[in-house]
Amino acid sequence: MPVVAIAVVARNGVIGDGHDQPFKFREDWARFKRVTMGHPLIMGRPTHEAMGLLPGRTSVVLTRHPEGLTFPRAEDGKPRGYAVSSIEQALEVARGLDDTVFIAGGGQVYRLAWPHVDELDLTRVHQDAAGDVVFPDVDPGGWLEVAREPHEQFDFVRYQRRSAR
Template sequence: MTHKNISIIVAIAQNFAIGKNNDLLFHLPNDLKHFKDITSGHTIIMGRNTLLSLPKWPLPNRRHIVISDQADDHFEGCEVVSSLEAAIEKVKDEKEAFIIGGGMIYKQFYPMANKLYLTVVHQDFEADVYFPEIDYNNWEQESREDFHDDKNGFDYSYINLVRK
């Protein structure tokens, strides 16, 4: 069942790679600013490993919900829940909440998400975590901006998709 207020924000390689060794595959300063601009003032939902991979938390001006199967987890400035359903219940009255990872969380929320905010790096990367393969027939492109990162030497795009 799709939830109108559940959005996914993710940076992916063209082969759907998103991470390796609990870290991002590429460092795009503009994408970090893009992420901040989109998620600021909203709730972000993540798994515990994603939270632990952040340089520091909580991220400013965002409500943090962490899904964890470890009952004794407590993270300063974060709300910990034990299931997707509990996370969805906590944001049911919000206009938009963002799923920010990691791999298992993306996989579980993907069928429910109404919108995808993608940063697509136009090359393949070796990874140990992948985003679910996107069937573009089920999504309508809302916007697209193309860029070149001189520092890393690769092209990337911001693509926003809404479920058809």
């Protein structure tokens, strides 16, 4: 049951400014949709508010006030989202939905989920960005790059955790 952190990361590690991400590449959004389709997405409330409910995926939203979030049901009657108050609850709910779980941000959620993450699926942008929300450091001692797909402005890069947690 892999837990995969997925993000667009600037050369200086920035993923956002607390309201939005600095880069929006059409090819990245298409790939994000393709890779995450059918799988649950764990995210913080600000990320959920920025992205909304995405078709074909169930959102598991980490928030201090889960009672304040409600979600519509899909056509099959299943909830489109769940609100939880801890990363452990988020992982339990998401693992009950599918064998692959994606961590979709923001910065605080990536840090909370980091000990549970097995793989990284990053869009590594070839330039720096302004912002104070950063992705955790990908230490080569702990992560093995297993695939890289180069593009002009960014690379799609996949990593696997080197050692058992």
